[in-house]
Amino acid sequence: MERATRYSKKREAILSAIRSSDAHPSAEWIYRQLKPDHPDLSLGTVYRNLVLFQQQGTIQSVGVVNGQERFDACTQPHSHFVCTHCGAVIDLYQIPMDAGLAGAVEEIYGFQVERPELTFYGTCKTCMHQKKIEEDQVL
Amino acid sequence: MERATRYSKKREAILSAIRSSDAHPSAEWIYRQLKPDHPDLSLGTVYRNLVLFQQQGTIQSVGVVNGQERFDACTQPHSHFVCTHCGAVIDLYQIPMDAGLAGAVEEIYGFQVERPELTFYGTCKTCMHQKKIEEDQVL
DNA sequence: ATGACTGCAAAGACTTTGCATCTTT
DNA sequence: AAAGATGCAAAGTCTTTGCAGTCAT
Numbered sequence A, B: 001m002e003r004a005t006r007y008s009k010k011r012e013a014i015l016s017a018i019r020s021s022d023a024h025p026s027a028e029w030i031y032r033q034l035k036p037d038h039p040d041l042s043l044g045t046v047y048r049n050l051v052l053f054q055q056q057g058t059i060q061s062v063g064v065v066n067g068q069e070r071f072d073a074c075t076q077p078h079s080h081f082v083c084t085h086c087g088a089v090i091d092l093y094q095i096p097m098d099a100g101l102a103g104a105v106e107e108i109y110g111f112q113v114e115r116p117e118l119t120f121y122g123t124c125k126t127c128m129h130q131k132k133i134e135e136d137q138v139l
Numbered sequence C: 001a002t003g004a005c006t007g008c009a010a011a012g013a014c015t016t017t018g019c020a021t022c023t024t025t
Numbered sequence D: 001a002a003a004g005a006t007g008c009a010a011a012g013t014c015t016t017t018g019c020a021g022t023c024a025t
Helices: A009-019 A027-034 A041-055 A098-108 A125-138 B008-018 B027-034 B041-054 B101-109 B123-137
Strands: A060-065 A068-072 A080-083 A088-090 A112-123 B060-064 B068-072 B079-083 B089-092 B112-123
Touching: A009 A027, A009 A041, A009 B027, A027 A041, A027 B112, A041 A068, A060 A080, A060 A112, A060 B060, A080 B101, A088 B101, A098 A112, A098 B079, A098 B089, A098 B112, A112 A125, A112 B101, B008 B027, B008 B041, B027 B041, B027 B068, B041 B068, B060 B079, B101 B112, B112 B123
Parallel strands: A080 A112, B079 B112
Antiparallel strands: A060 A068, A080 A088, A112 B112, B060 B068, B079 B089
16 A cells, blocks of 8 residues: 655655755755755755655665765666766766676576666765865975 | 883684674674673773774774774775675785875875775675565565 | 644764773784 | 784764655646
8 A cells, every 4th residue: 555645746856856956865854955946945855855766766876975875767778977076976878788788687597687887986076186186285 | 202002812803703794794703703702791802902903003993884883904905895785895816906096196186095996886696686586476 | 624844952863973991913 | 912803882884774854647
């Protein structure tokens, strides 16, 4: 038995905020983003709706970065890059995920794969420049 | 200037606990594992050493599962399976990671890749059996 | 009117940290 | 003796939740 879902202005705004960003926002980011136009928005509502969207399959978590869970409105399989310096999460649409691997996992190990995730951790362009500047200053 | 590290019995025990398990333990798991033989061990020490091991490159985080960070003493690139039902994290040594992709990310996007991570989320064998039993009971 | 949605604040879970004490070198 | 490592407990962060009031249907 599923619980009925009603329309809610704030829910719509929350989903819209996620969809309009490619930064893979956190709950806190969404909250700060919407607070000016929705002064009575509460963080609890953001969290509750994030749970709902995930249950619906409308959004997906892309993992926890620096202690905060990050979300993606694009639920098609695609790769990500996570900058370990600034915490940026960036879509890598040009890096293909081998579609056959999920099937291989199911065959070889007998697991049921719901979602593959290919993520690269490292330093983004901006932070590389920043690091270079800092190094030059020290030398 | 680096800070010197001295020998410590507990540090050794913590690393050994991680190395002797293939379950990708959490801080809590390590703590409970060692507590019987080290009654005066504190959770803070476990956390502090986990940070140290990661800085040294001795261990790696494999991400946060059900709110708890999980660690791996095997720092060679290899794939993982995460069961979203029981939280198990399992090595997939037979699922190769395309070694060329990291290079492609660096070339195409100009990022510096330090670590690729290929993870499959789904239901493990044990939980699939469990689910089947539950479904049969309902019907 | 009913049941879903929300704000608010308290509670929870996990992790970090300050300080006094103990260990290693 | 000097500096690192630890225990303990408090504090910090992020997230969840109970309850009373509000809103959609």
